[in-house]
Amino acid sequence: MIIGGLALFLNFFAAATLAFFFGVAAVSAAGLFRTPWQSIDASGRRRLLWVAVSTPWLLALGVSVFFLLSLSVDVPWVGQLVHWHHVNAFNFYSWHAYPSLLLLLMFVAIAVKTYRSAASHLRAYGLLKLALNDEQLLESQVPQAFSAGFLVPEVFISTGLIDQLEKHELQIVQHHEQAHVNRRDSLKKLIFSFLSSFFLLRVAQPMRQAMSLCMEQCADECAVSGGTDRADVAMTLLKVTKLMRAYGARGDTASLTCAFGDSEAKARVTYLILPQPARSIPLVLMMALLSAIALLCLLSVDTVHHVIETLFTH
Structure with missing residues (x-):
């Protein structure tokens, strides 16, 4: 049994953990990454996916702040909502410790996996830079064009691709890849992969695929915004x-x-050729959705805590 400040911290962490898993469940159930959301434009879907993977972390932080507020501020309705009677005592053998331990183990495992993925990418990036010729092109007969790197990303285009593209087609490829560089999409992919890894694989995998598609569609839009016809971008992509x-x-x-x-x-x-989705996601709507989930979480966490407490003590 731990008493005092450390116990207070551990209890807050236990409450935050419940909120975190509540957020994971809520986002998974909402299906924010599924087919109906394809009617929203790429930029809107991209923002929505970021909100989805960030929701568990924001809820955990919000619940921690709210519980701290309930102890430090004398507001009657807050005290009625949150009434954790043994907040200054923590028992490692109680059920409170198990969700927290699970989250810590998940965090360590996912962090190690993400680190290895980042290290592998940076090693490949370093080798690619060494392989560039005097014209900053990859000496390879394999046609390829991509961007890589995290903090200082670069565009890599092979000589095998340049030899088979017309001038305007090459400009489309360059504008597309430069859009990825300007947004540091490789770094964002890494961060998104880390955040989505806390979801079940059958949820995380479609989310990553949806984010990758959104990034490509946004880069295609940047190529179009340079004055290029949408059909030309589509034809270059197919070629x-x-x-x-x-x-x-x-x-x-x-x-x-x-x-x-x-x-x-x-x-x-299809996104380039067919009429563009007219719907986007207003920031106000996303904040309202997140606030609704947060409110539901606040109303549920303390209740869930006491229900589990009752089951384990009776």
Whole structure:
């Protein structure tokens, strides 16, 4: 049994852990990454996915602050909502410790996996930089174009691709990849992969694929915004994809690089050619959705705590 300040911290962490797993369950149930959301434009879906993977962390922080507020501020309705009677005592053998321990183990495992993925990407990035010729091109017959790197990303285009593209097609590829560089999409992929790893694989995998598609569609839009016709961007995408497949090179949505061709090519061409979704997600609506989840969490965490407490003590 621990008494005092450390016990207070551990109890807050236990409450935050419950809120975290509540957020994971709520986002998973909401299905924010599924087909109906394809009617929203790429930028809106991208923001929504970031809100989805951030929700458990924001809820955990919010619940911790709220519980701290209940102890430090004399507000009657707060005290009625939160009434944890033994907040200054913590028993490692009670049920409170198990969710917290589970979250800590998950965090360590996911952090190690993310570190290894980042280290592998940086090693490949270093080798790619060494392979550039005097014209800053990759000496390779395999047609490929992609961006890589975290803090100082760069565009990599092979001589095998340049030899088979027209000038305007090469400009489209360059504008697309430069958009990834400007947004540091490889770094964002790494962060998103880390945050989504706290969800079940059958939930996390579609979320990562959806984010990868959103990034590619936003980069395609940047190529269009430079004055290029949407049909030309779509035709260039199909051409590069065909060239890559002829050499056995395929895009990988799980990779931290951002490749131009063969990455969700069909969905990207459809997005470019068909009329664009008119719907976007207003920031106010996203904040309202997050606030509703947070309120539901606050109303539930203390109740869940006492229900479990009753089950374990009776």
